[in-house]
Amino acid sequence: NKKEVQMLRSCPKFQAAMVPWVWILRVANEMVKHFVQNGGEWIVLEQFQHQCAAARDGMEMAITHASTQLPFSYLHLIAFMVSTNNVIVTVKCAVKLAIAFSSGDIQTVIAEVIFLIVMPLLFHGLVVITFMLHDPFGTDILDF
Secondary structure: OHHHHHHHHHOOOOOOOOHHHHHHHHHHHHHHHHHHHOOOOOHHHHHHHHHHHHHHHHHHHHHHHHHOOOOHHHHHHHHHHHHHHHHHHHHHHHHHHHHHHHHOOHHHHHHHHHHHHHHHHHHHHHHHHHHHOOOOOOOOOOOO
16 A cells, blocks of 8 residues: 555665565464464464564675675676786787687688677676676665
């Protein structure tokens, strides 16, 4: 209903996902109270509480991972490794291209040109995609 939606919108960004589990547990408590009044046992509620707590803990773990920044030096290391790999691939392709061109091997020339264009583009593209997905719980179009 509107009251619940308004309450969820007033919650902090990452806590809103946990609130429905509290509501589910509350409904389960009411059901078990009714069940116990009719001769049932509390063990059912205990098992259900463990499941709800495990779900909440899983969400908390996902939120912790999403909100924890990677060390700045780690990001620099990844960027350096991608750039170094691209330089090495370029040098390797240039050498093989020169050898293949001088021997007249057109198939190798074409393969090395394609490799020279695709590999650095692919690696830099992965870095850009990683940057775009850095916060999966944000408000961008790519987020959940």
